[in-house]
Amino acid sequence: MSDFVKASAHALMDQPSVNGVIDDTTKEIVYRDYVDISVAVATPKVRHKGHVT
DSSP states (O other), X not given: OHHHHHHHHHHHHHOTTXXXXXXXXXXXXXXXXXXXXXXXXXXXXXXXXXXXX
C-alpha cells in the first residue's frame, strides 16, 4: 500500500491541476503546493482478549 500512496503523491505534485480545490468564499480554484493523503484501514472488532466478533 505504501508504494501506491507514494506514487499517488508524486503524481499529484506533477499534475497540480488535479490537486486543486474550490474556495467557497471566493469561488476561485486554489492550487495547493502540498499533497495530503489519508488512508482508512478497517480492522475486526475485538470485545475481549482474543475474541473477535
